[in-house]
Amino acid sequence: MTTPDLSSGVSTAAAVDEAAALATFRTMWDQLGAIGVHPTGTRRYSWTDEDAALRRWFTDQAASRGMTVHTDPNGNIRAWWGEPADGAVATGSHLDSVADGGKWDGPLGVLLGFLAVDALAAAEARGNLVRARPLAVVDYMDEEGTRFGVACLGSKLMSGALDPETARALTDGDGVTLAAAMTAAGADPQAIGRDEVALAQTGAQVEVHIEQGKQLVGLAAPVGLATAIWPHGRWEFTFTGLADHAGTARLADRRDAALPFAATVLAARGAAQDLDARATFGRFHVEPGGPNVVPAKVVALLDARAATDAVLADLVDRIGRAARDAAGDHGVEVTVREISRAPVVDFDEGLRDLHGKLAAEAGERLPEIPTQAGHDSGILAAELPTSMLFVRSPHGISHSPLEDAADADVLAGLRALVRSLAVLVAAPQDGPPVTGRND
Ligand code: GLV
Ligand code: MN
Numbered sequence: 001m002t003t004p005d006l007s008s009g010v011s012t013a014a015a016v017d018e019a020a021a022l023a024t025f026r027t028m029w030d031q032l033g034a035i036g037v038h039p040t041g042t043r044r045y046s047w048t049d050e051d052a053a054l055r056r057w058f059t060d061q062a063a064s065r066g067m068t069v070h071t072d073p074n075g076n077i078r079a080w081w082g083e084p085a086d087g088a089v090a091t092g093s094h095l096d097s098v099a100d101g102g103k104w105d106g107p108l109g110v111l112l113g114f115l116a117v118d119a120l121a122a123a124e125a126r127g128n129l130v131r132a133r134p135l136a137v138v139d140y141m142d143e144e145g146t147r148f149g150v151a152c153l154g155s156k157l158m159s160g161a162l163d164p165e166t167a168r169a170l171t172d173g174d175g176v177t178l179a180a181a182m183t184a185a186g187a188d189p190q191a192i193g194r195d196e197v198a199l200a201q202t203g204a205q206v207e208v209h210i211e212q213g214k215q216l217v218g219l220a221a222p223v224g225l226a227t228a229i230w231p232h233g234r235w236e237f238t239f240t241g242l243a244d245h246a247g248t249a250r251l252a253d254r255r256d257a258a259l260p261f262a263a264t265v266l267a268a269r270g271a272a273q274d275l276d277a278r279a280t281f282g283r284f285h286v287e288p289g290g291p292n293v294v295p296a297k298v299v300a301l302l303d304a305r306a307a308t309d310a311v312l313a314d315l316v317d318r319i320g321r322a323a324r325d326a327a328g329d330h331g332v333e334v335t336v337r338e339i340s341r342a343p344v345v346d347f348d349e350g351l352r353d354l355h356g357k358l359a360a361e362a363g364e365r366l367p368e369i370p371t372q373a374g375h376d377s378g379i380l381a382a383e384l385p386t387s388m389l390f391v392r393s394p395h396g397i398s399h400s401p402l403e404d405a406a407d408a409d410v411l412a413g414l415r416a417l418v419r420s421l422a423v424l425v426a427a428p429q430d431g432p433p434v435t436g437r438n439d
């Protein structure tokens, strides 16, 4: 098993007109930036008016390049350079955001996907690229899981990692189900589920993403190559106590649900510290939520991540035990429910070899780094060869309006993407676009 031949034509096929690319990038960025952007951050949630506007933007970008657009049954949207076919090459990311997020997490990969098509189409027009397979630029549905609580909804449904019945019943903060939200947006929730067509049509996927940490800053490298994604998941903790009067109820008589919750937040931090892992309670609500009422209930979502599946299991187990102990101390009941869990991901070694060799040939650095963030390419890695290229984030802050990237680093990411796609789209059609040590 080998990666595709690195033909001598890669450098010409992968030439990028950087000034033109940057000008196009800025225009696309400005149009996109108008959608779902608030003074406190970006709010782009699945199956909303903003989502529809993002899909229109995506469709317009495709149309301006003569690409056709197909939305699959799970709401993932693809712009095709060439006729859709099995074994195609995919690139892209997602356009949705976390609550009050930044502008780079997701959109960078989609924009660079379109810019890569521009560069490859120019190479083809010059006679420097012979395309053997189509390329799809993809926007995956609801990668962040902000609205319905489960991340990577589109890729999990596409790959069968999430049962469609469970997905249809997911609710948002207003109690609207995914099924109802899809119906309201004109999509068919009965059609969701493992999508053999989309899987067959995705022969390999390369996703560019903003780095969500400081590894590349430390390495002084504009672009990095992902090795692995930490296993991670979300767990719902429900603490049930008793509502009472905030003034007259004696402390000794209270069953205050907030107290074991607070202890659990601190225990999660301690366990994460001990295990060199991550644990975050980023979303919780208190019922009934009156300033003068002892909290009767706290419902909280734990996001937990660790370097291995075993450490993640240990982490969640420790936090669960701390929650039960603290609940017992305060006369409160607690239940813990797994909402989602993604195992460790090792990105495709054939693709990694390819990226590494091409970078070396181009004289550019491409350090390999693991990540603690989840991605659609991580979900799809269980089904097909995927890889990720990270673009340096100057201060490493992400899931925040402070996300950023320098023009030069964006262009370095584009060069790395175009180099790899030039090889992959030219790979002979009588086999997969890439094979390697993961096969
Ligand atoms: C996605 O950004 C995640 O890791 O939560
Ligand atoms: Mn992302």
Ligand code: MN
Binding pocket: 098, 105, 144, 399
């Ligand atoms: Mn994200």
